[in-house]
Amino acid sequence: MGSVATKTSAKGAAEESTPFPSLSWFERLSALMKDNLEHYKKLGYCDCVADFCVTDGGPKGSPWIARVTFDAFEVLNVEDVGSGKTPTPDFMLEGSLETWRAMIESISDGDGRPALDQTINYLSHFHAPMNVTSDDPLRRDLFYRYNQSLQSFISGSSAFDTVFS
Amino acid sequence: MANLGRGVTDLKLTPSDIPLAGDDLARFETSFEHTKEVWGELLEENGNRLQKGNLSLHWMNTEGSAWNKSRVKPSSRGLTLMDINRPDVYGTVPKIAPHRKFASRGSIRDQYLNRMPDVSDYTIMDRDEVWADNVETLYEEAVARQWKATTDVPWDEYEDIVKLPEDIRLASAQVATFLTEVEFVAADMPAKWLYHIPQDFLEVKMFMVTQMMDEARHQEVFRKRAIIGGGLLHASPGFEWALKVILEAPNHTMGSFMLNLLAEGMVLTIFRSGEMIAPTQLDKEIFRLTLQDEARHVSYGVMQVKNYLDKHPDRAAATEELHRFADIAEQVMLTTLTEPTVIEPLAVLLGGGIKYAETKGLDGVAKLWDMLISEYLQRCDRVGLDRHARCTLPRTAPWAA
Numbered sequence: 001m002g003s004v005a006t007k008t009s010a011k012g013a014a015e016e017s018t019p020f021p022s023l024s025w026f027e028r029l030s031a032l033m034k035d036n037l038e039h040y041k042k043l044g045y046c047d048c049v050a051d052f053c054v055t056d057g058g059p060k061g062s063p064w065i066a067r068v069t070f071d072a073f074e075v076l077n078v079e080d081v082g083s084g085k086t087p088t089p090d091f092m093l094e095g096s097l098e099t100w101r102a103m104i105e106s107i108s109d110g111d112g113r114p115a116l117d118q119t120i121n122y123l124s125h126f127h128a129p130m131n132v133t134s135d136d137p138l139r140r141d142l143f144y145r146y147n148q149s150l151q152s153f154i155s156g157s158s159a160f161d162t163v164f165s
Numbered sequence: 166m167a168n169l170g171r172g173v174t175d176l177k178l179t180p181s182d183i184p185l186a187g188d189d190l191a192r193f194e195t196s197f198e199h200t201k202e203v204w205g206e207l208l209e210e211n212g213n214r215l216q217k218g219n220l221s222l223h224w225m226n227t228e229g230s231a232w233n234k235s236r237v238k239p240s241s242r243g244l245t246l247m248d249i250n251r252p253d254v255y256g257t258v259p260k261i262a263p264h265r266k267f268a269s270r271g272s273i274r275d276q277y278l279n280r281m282p283d284v285s286d287y288t289i290m291d292r293d294e295v296w297a298d299n300v301e302t303l304y305e306e307a308v309a310r311q312w313k314a315t316t317d318v319p320w321d322e323y324e325d326i327v328k329l330p331e332d333i334r335l336a337s338a339q340v341a342t343f344l345t346e347v348e349f350v351a352a353d354m355p356a357k358w359l360y361h362i363p364q365d366f367l368e369v370k371m372f373m374v375t376q377m378m379d380e381a382r383h384q385e386v387f388r389k390r391a392i393i394g395g396g397l398l399h400a401s402p403g404f405e406w407a408l409k410v411i412l413e414a415p416n417h418t419m420g421s422f423m424l425n426l427l428a429e430g431m432v433l434t435i436f437r438s439g440e441m442i443a444p445t446q447l448d449k450e451i452f453r454l455t456l457q458d459e460a461r462h463v464s465y466g467v468m469q470v471k472n473y474l475d476k477h478p479d480r481a482a483a484t485e486e487l488h489r490f491a492d493i494a495e496q497v498m499l500t501t502l503t504e505p506t507v508i509e510p511l512a513v514l515l516g517g518g519i520k521y522a523e524t525k526g527l528d529g530v531a532k533l534w535d536m537l538i539s540e541y542l543q544r545c546d547r548v549g550l551d552r553h554a555r556c557t558l559p560r561t562a563p564w565a566a
């Protein structure tokens with residue numbers, strides 16, 4: 001995930017840029033969540049295990065997945081689960097690197113507010129270009145129950161520069 | 166309370182506007198006269214003691230109190246229902262409510278039962294008519310995720326709506342209008358049953374109150390949205406039949422099936438679509454906030470209907486009854502799904518304008534239709550009600566078949 005190709009904006013110093021996809025990108029979002037505790041407290045509990053999948057973000061275009069465990073107002077754990085592992089997450093949000101990149105760039109351009117057609121719900125609603133999958137409709141619905149918190153979590157990426165591999 | 170400035174003399178009411186209590190008051194008087202023996206005795210005892218300046222202090226007798234043996238502690242989130250329900254004495258929800266009084270589960274109450282009134286309207290005495298295994302966590306989540314329609318929506322951006330092309334503005338106002346028409350049934354329905362649930366099932370009652378608060382906020386936010394950006398437009402007669410089914414369902418579980426699983430499931434899909442097709446950031450915010458609440462209501466409905474079927478002593482008969490109810494509920498829901506006040510504004514928004522409403526727009530609505538039916542069937546599967554063979558809703562939209 002390492003090679004630096006493009007910067008989404010010129011907000012931060014070069015050493016602060018974070019590659020995508022990478023665990024450090026999600027860890028950075030988790031740290032921002034902690035820093036903005038009051039904001040997340042206002043949104044309310046977020047209790048779920050979410051897999052964020054870049055369908056072609058792994059070696060040789062294979063899937064790359066970060067598993068993020070949300071608990072109340074913070075992230076307990078971020079881990080690389082390769083192309084998936086058991087137990088299954090509550091849900092998985094998946095999209096190609098190109099889709100993730102367009103979304104992250106839109107968030108950056110909007111200073112944390114993505115364009116109308118670049119929210120996680122917009123992109124996944126018709127199952128393309130993103131998709132939300134789960135083996136249980138109740139657990140899939142957690143994506144909706146915590147949608148504002150999850151959007152806020154991803155939108156946190158406007159606080160730093162992202163570089164794409 | 167409008168027009169208070171006109172003066173009281175102008176606010177004349179005919180007798181039929183607010184009827185007098187009449188015979189109902191006479192019945193009430195007779196009823197309390199009959200029970201005076203009990204409450205009059207309490208009054209006399211307490212009055213006599215107070216006249217002598219004595220205190221009873223019986224409430225300091227902790228015999229029968231569980232506190233010393235069952236201490237609870239807050240968890241990282243504060244003190245949740247799950248924390249206080251950890252000791253059996255407080256947390257065990259009886260299968261059958263032991264009485265129709267108000268006294269709290271886990272309090273020292275047995276010795277007072279014969280001096281308390283019965284609430285005859287508490288008729289849902291079996292927990293499994295209303296219980297859901299996730300109801301405590303849903304209550305806590307609901308309380309934690311409350312928001313304010315007045316200030317949590319960026320209303321200062323309302324000019325963005327005013328400036329929208331007319332077709333888009335009217336379509337978004339019509340969507341908001343139909344939502345104002347349907348939202349509050351989801352408060353009326355729990356209100357109807359809440360009153361019949363005894364106090365020992367307090368967690369269910371508390372969750373229902375959060376749902377009612379959520380729906381009040383939904384009514385509020387869509388009313389505000391319509392009025393600030395396009396006005397309240399047309400009512401939807403087709404929808405009102407579904408609302409009537411929700412209110413008149415023969416038992417709580419059937420009402421919950423229709424409201425929380427079928428209708429709220431559908432509204433959740435519409436809210437997700439609303440977020441997707443929102444023409445402004447303000448609208449996006451509204452739909453993101455409301456869809457979260459709706460997903461909670463769906464979650465209660467799924468787990469409640471599941472619990473009802475799982476625990477029913479005659480599961481086969483209960484399942485067949487629910488199928489019979491769903492046969493009608495689905496057909497009435499079909500009436501709503503074909504309402505022009507719903508389908509057409511969605512088509513305009515999905516198409517990106519009236520020009521493309523019949524092409525790209527209806528294609529989009531057809532996709533929503535597929536999604537709605539397949540998610541409904543998945544939720545039915547989840548509760549153990551296999552509707553695949555029996556579902557009377559067309560799997561694809563009529564124009565896409």
Ligand SMILES: [Fe+2]
Nearest residue numbers: 348351380383
């Ligand atoms: Fe609602």
Ligand SMILES: [Fe+2]
Nearest residue numbers: 351429459462
């Ligand atoms: Fe609802």
